[in-house]
Amino acid sequence: MKRAMRFVTFFICTSLTLVLMTPLALALNRRTHLTDFIASTKGTTGGFQATTLASTDSQGIPDLISSSYAINMSLYFGKTVKDVQDTSSWILDNLKTTDHGFRIGAGETKASMKGMYLAISALNSTGMINSLGLEFRTWITNQRNVSSGGFSDEEGGITTTMATYHAIDALYSFGNTSLLLSYNESLNFYFQNCSNSDGGFAEIIGQSSTLEGTWAAVAGLNRLALLVGFTLSDALNVTKTLQYVSQFYFSNQTDDFNYGGYGTSGRATVRDTYYSQKIYSLLGEDNPKKDQVQKYLLSCQNSVDGGFAEKNADASYGTSSVITSFFAFDALMTFDNQLGMLNEEVWFLPFDYVLLIIVLAIIIVVLAVGVRYYRKHRD
Numbered sequence: 001m002k003r004a005m006r007f008v009t010f011f012i013c014t015s016l017t018l019v020l021m022t023p024l025a026l027a028l029n030r031r032t033h034l035t036d037f038i039a040s041t042k043g044t045t046g047g048f049q050a051t052t053l054a055s056t057d058s059q060g061i062p063d064l065i066s067s068s069y070a071i072n073m074s075l076y077f078g079k080t081v082k083d084v085q086d087t088s089s090w091i092l093d094n095l096k097t098t099d100h101g102f103r104i105g106a107g108e109t110k111a112s113m114k115g116m117y118l119a120i121s122a123l124n125s126t127g128m129i130n131s132l133g134l135e136f137r138t139w140i141t142n143q144r145n146v147s148s149g150g151f152s153d154e155e156g157g158i159t160t161t162m163a164t165y166h167a168i169d170a171l172y173s174f175g176n177t178s179l180l181l182s183y184n185e186s187l188n189f190y191f192q193n194c195s196n197s198d199g200g201f202a203e204i205i206g207q208s209s210t211l212e213g214t215w216a217a218v219a220g221l222n223r224l225a226l227l228v229g230f231t232l233s234d235a236l237n238v239t240k241t242l243q244y245v246s247q248f249y250f251s252n253q254t255d256d257f258n259y260g261g262y263g264t265s266g267r268a269t270v271r272d273t274y275y276s277q278k279i280y281s282l283l284g285e286d287n288p289k290k291d292q293v294q295k296y297l298l299s300c301q302n303s304v305d306g307g308f309a310e311k312n313a314d315a316s317y318g319t320s321s322v323i324t325s326f327f328a329f330d331a332l333m334t335f336d337n338q339l340g341m342l343n344e345e346v347w348f349l350p351f352d353y354v355l356l357i358i359v360l361a362i363i364i365v366v367l368a369v370g371v372r373y374y375r376k377h378r379d
Contacts, residue, residue, distance in 0.1 A: 030298070031342035033306025034325065035077045038070055040305070041322050046086035047094070050321045052305060063105045064095055068118035069326035071125050076329075081126050088126040091119055100135040113143055113153045117166035124173045137174050140167050148193070148205065149186030160203050161194050161213045165220035172223060184228050188235060191217050199240030211248060211264050214241065215275040222282045238283050245276050249289060257311060260289070260296030269310050270300050274327035281334040294335050297328045303347045 028036070040052045047062025048070035068091075071084045095102050101111020102119035116139065123129040143151045143163070150159030151167035168187065171180050180187075194201045194217055200209025201217035221235045232238065250258035250268050261268025262276040273293060280287040287293060300317075302309045307320025308328040332339060 028306075028347065029343050029345045030301060030306075031077070031339065033301070033303075033347065034073075034308075034329070034342065035306075037305050037307035037320060037325065038073055038077070038322065041066065041070065042087075045094075046090035048087065048322055050323060051319050052307075061105065061107070062090065064091060064102065064115055064118050064122075065104060066322040067091060068122040070322050071122045073322075073326060073329055075125055085126050085128070088123050088128045091122055092128070092131065095119065100133075100139045110154055111139065113140070113151060113163040113166045113170075116140060117170045120170045120173045129173065132174075137171070137176060140170055140174075141179070143167065144183075146186075149183070149188075149190035150194075150205075158204055159190070161191070161201055161216040161220065162203060164190060165216040165223075168220050168223050172227070177227060180224070180227055184224055187220070187224060191221055191235070195236065199237060199242070199244035209244060211245070211262070211272055211275045214244065215279055218279050218282050232283055238285070241279065242283065242285060245279050248272060248276060251289075258296075260292035260294075260299075262293075267311075267313070268296060270297065270308060270324050270327050270331075271310070273297060274331045277331045277334055290335060294332065294341060297332055298341060300324070300328060 037052070038048075041048045041050070043049055043062045045062060048066040049062045050066045067087050071087055074084050075081070091102070094106050095104075095115065097103055097109075097111040099111060102115035103109065103111050104115050104118075116136070120129060120132075123132065140151075142155055143153070143157070144167070145152060145159045148159050150161070150164040152159045153163040157163075164187065168180065190205075191201070193205045194203075194213065196202060196209045198209055200211070200214045202208060203210050203213035203216070218232070218236070218241070221232055224230075225232050225235065245262070248262040248264055250261055250263065253259055258268040261270075262272045263269050264272055273296060277287060277290075277293055297308075300308050300311060302317045302320045304317070305320050307322070308325040309317045309320040310324055312318050329339075332341065335341070
């Protein structure tokens with residue numbers, strides 16, 4: 001009888017342990033969830049779309065922003081250049097314009113500086129930038145406003161800090177360092193004219209500072225500083241710039257929805273948190289709120305599909321997107337370039353039929369072994 005009781009106890013304990021361990025064994029960490037999400041947004045043509053939603057609207061159509069950001073993240077997470085070269089080919093085949101620029105989406109007609117910047121980033125990452133001739137570099141220089149020193153998003157347009165940063169980075173990726181050196185003085189002059197007394201930078205000369213304009217100016221000046229050899233403290237007031245950024249931080253610990261993030265529209269967003277954290281990083285400063293910022297960004301990873309999403313006003317998740325995921329990814333890289341925080345296992349796989357079959361199979365195997373053991377050792 002004692003043997004029978006020992007068997008029953010052994011069987012129950014073993015069965016419960018295995019059943020409870022099954023979902024743990026199948027749990028995915030943050031990194032795997034994110035890489036699965038990125039892969040799910042790739043279309044059959046090679047381009048990446050913004051979300052995993054299958055639809056006929058813009059959310060279901062591949063675009064340059066999503067494709068360029070997806071290439072960047074995919075290569076970091078272990079994909080090879082060969083795995084994403086079809087995406088670069090898709091960009092070359094579908095998004096070039098007749099005037100040798102790049103448009104954001106296949107349905108658009110005009111090229112933009114942002115399109116050029118993103119296309120060059122993607123092509124440079126996959127070793128295909130040499131397929132672009134000098135005419136594409138000429139397209140960039142044609143968007144330069146000689147009087148202001150800045151660049152516009154399209155020929156004849158208004159110069160902006162973002163377009164100017166995109167032009168600087170695109171020319172740098174092209175290897176046109178001598179041209180950038182010749183532009184250095186006028187570019188610094190342009191950024192100085194965009195700076196305001198509050199420490200921030202305007203997107204357009206004469207306007208109020210914005211977080212996006214400040215990030216673009218700091219990023220552009222940082223690229224020039226690395227190239228020319230000056231320090232950012234020579235080009236801007238680091239203390240005042242960080243004071244400008246800090247005003248957008250949500251410090252109320254009881255506000256679970258916003259705490260740890262940055263925002264300019266009454267609530268924290270991944271985008272604004274990205275701009276803010278990147279400014280700290282580019283200026284070589286350690287964010288005193290880095291732990292809370294990291295927690296905020298991780299809280300924006302959607303447990304349903306693994307992508308990152310902006311939170312809705314009711315604290316629910318919005319739609320995960322490649323763009324928001326990239327902002328979170330790149331901001332988190334400033335804390336740990338190995339992204340160790342993504343190794344955390346926080347969610348289980350949905351309990352579907354596959355998981356049910358696995359659990360049942362485990363129970364059957366344990367039961368069969370137990371019956372044989374019992375028959376062999378019963379009193």
